[in-house]
Amino acid sequence: MSTAPVVPAPTSKKASVLDIFVTFLIIGATSFGGGVVAYLRSALVTKKQWLDDSNFLELMSISNTLPGLNATNMSILAGNRLRGWSGALVAMLGMCLPGFAFMTAAGVLYGARGDNPLITAALKGVAAAAVGLIAATWYQLGRKSVRDAFDAFVILIAVLAIVEFKLSVPIVLLGVGAIGIFHHRPGAAKTHTIGEGKWISSLQ
Template sequence: MDSPINKNETAEIRQVPALDLLASFLRLGASSFGGGMTGWTHREIVERRRWLTDSEFLQTLTIAQIMPGANPVNLAVYIGLKLSGFRGAALALFGMILPAFLAILALSFTYQQLRSYPEAQAVLRGLACVGIASSLTMGIKTARRLKAHVVPIGIAALVFLTVGVLRWPLVAVVIGAIPLSVAATFWLERKKTRG
């Protein structure tokens, strides 16, 4: 059953029923793959359940991506924490990891039996294409939610250029981009309040 939380509501810990939270993350863990995880999570948590607003989800995603570890797991833990405290974080983590763990065991066994067949390699290449398409879709969705200011768009383009094209280390780029982004945000907010 969908939660009646308003999309415009401010962020705070919401006591989401434990079974609903676990069911949502079990479904996410079982139905989303690779880079598409963020898109599926947005659809479930923001669009379907309405547990978080677009803005809250974008903030949560940002925090999950700058923390060490796997982004989908970080995202699940942080969303669970925000929705239902430590119990929610544990349920979201369990729900996200269990289906993937079982699927990896089954696929590893299957791959060992079929790896000599060219069809198995073709299937893996097809799955890689699906993951790339899912990542691009989420990137486009996220970019549409950003405020249309030149500065944030410029920072995003700079990070893409340095990491994606020039192949600079991601950690170094993020460490450099954080103070730049914070300073740009303060500058834009000050400019907005002045006039």
């Protein structure tokens, strides 16, 4: 009986720098309404097949642990996998350019017309809607991420520290973060698996 040849795990297909740039530019221009990660997965894993799902999840877990937005962190990590630093650079640029042009134009328009009563009224509506949208996003994610009383306690402490006690974000991040990390220190009772920690993945 002949043994099957050892097939190496599928590696990322070769992609040209231009191809990477154009792909990320399209994602950067079309991913409206948040959830860039879903667009990234559809383009990189499903359409281009540059990465498989396990590569994608691995990059996602790096992205989540670091500061920076998932949209740009994922562009850099995927671009680097595909083509090294030049891939990372053009992926990040492609992802950012459309939004940059949009928001710079928005800034100019706001400066020119922002005090128009009709525009001001519309922006008040936009702001109220944005609060509802952001609250809903975090309600969904928060529900998934509260795995035990300790997690709920950490969330409550972080909110109170900032909203009631006016502590600055870095102090809360370092202080409460240290408590959280110590609670989950290596060797502490393992009650969760890392897979459940993927809740942030739907954020940008």
